[in-house]
Amino acid sequence: MTTVTDQHGHHHAPELRNSTSDQPQGPKAATTTTNSCAWAAWRRVDVAEAPRQDTRMRSRTAGMWWGAAIEAPEPGALARFYSELLGWPIGHEEPGTSIIAAPQGSIYLVFQQAADYRAPVWPPVDGEQRPMMHFDFQVGDLDSAVADAVALGASLAAAQPQENVRVLLDPAGHPFCLCLDED
Incomplete structure (x- = not known):
């Protein structure tokens, strides 16, 4: 490459x-909620209904x-x-x-x-390195996805704020979420 x-x-x-496609890839209207992964929110949004101004970078194309x-x-x-x-x-x-x-x-x-490099602290603690971003990955089976990630070197975070989400730490300490969406 x-x-x-x-x-x-x-x-x-x-x-x-x-x-394979001229369509934009990824989240079309990402929104963050406290009750689910961000992807669960954007996948339910019909962007055709939302009014838009053309404020994107003009040099970026599909x-x-x-x-x-x-x-x-x-x-x-x-x-x-x-x-x-x-x-x-x-x-x-x-x-x-x-x-x-x-x-x-x-x-x-x-x-x-x-x-x-300083690994971020999850959950965030005042005065410590905060997570600046994290990945959300949709999975079909939460328990097996956690087991697979742990077998590869991830660790389960002590704080688990949602029943349908598991927060893990990658080998460098970055948090990431495995999200089960049963809708």
């Missing part, structure tokens, strides 16, 4: 495209890739964890950076080395 390094030192994979960069003390190890957890291939590795990409096309995750 070829990457482009921007002026901030972030690596991007410009050739990641969704070749099928362009997007992703998130995650800091880690060992990016290759964390990329392998999420690669195995999600079944996404590792598309690129170099010292300090590893990239996994969704088989469906335009989504990728970059894991970048952080020399002074």
Whole structure:
């Protein structure tokens, strides 16, 4: 996988495209609720009914890739964890950076080395490193998904705020959620 390094030192994979659809991928109207995973809220929203102003980036078109960069003390190890957890291939590795990409096309995750990395604390505690973001993954069987994640190196968080969600910590300490939606 070829990457482009921007002026901030972030690596991007410009050739990641969704070749099967001209439709935008991912959440169309993400909203956060306290009673369910964010994906459960957006999947129920009919964006055709919502009034919209054209405030998007005009240079962004359907099928362009997007992703998130995650800091880690060992990016290759964390990329392998999420690669195995999600079944996404590792598309690129170099010292300090590893990239996994969704088989469906335009989504990728970059894991970048952080020399002074401090794992976030879950649940948040005043004065400690807060989680700045987390992943939500829909699953069909919560117990087996938790067992699979733990077998790969995740740990179950002590605080579990919802019955249909399990908060886990990845090997670098980032929280992520496995969400069961039975609707």
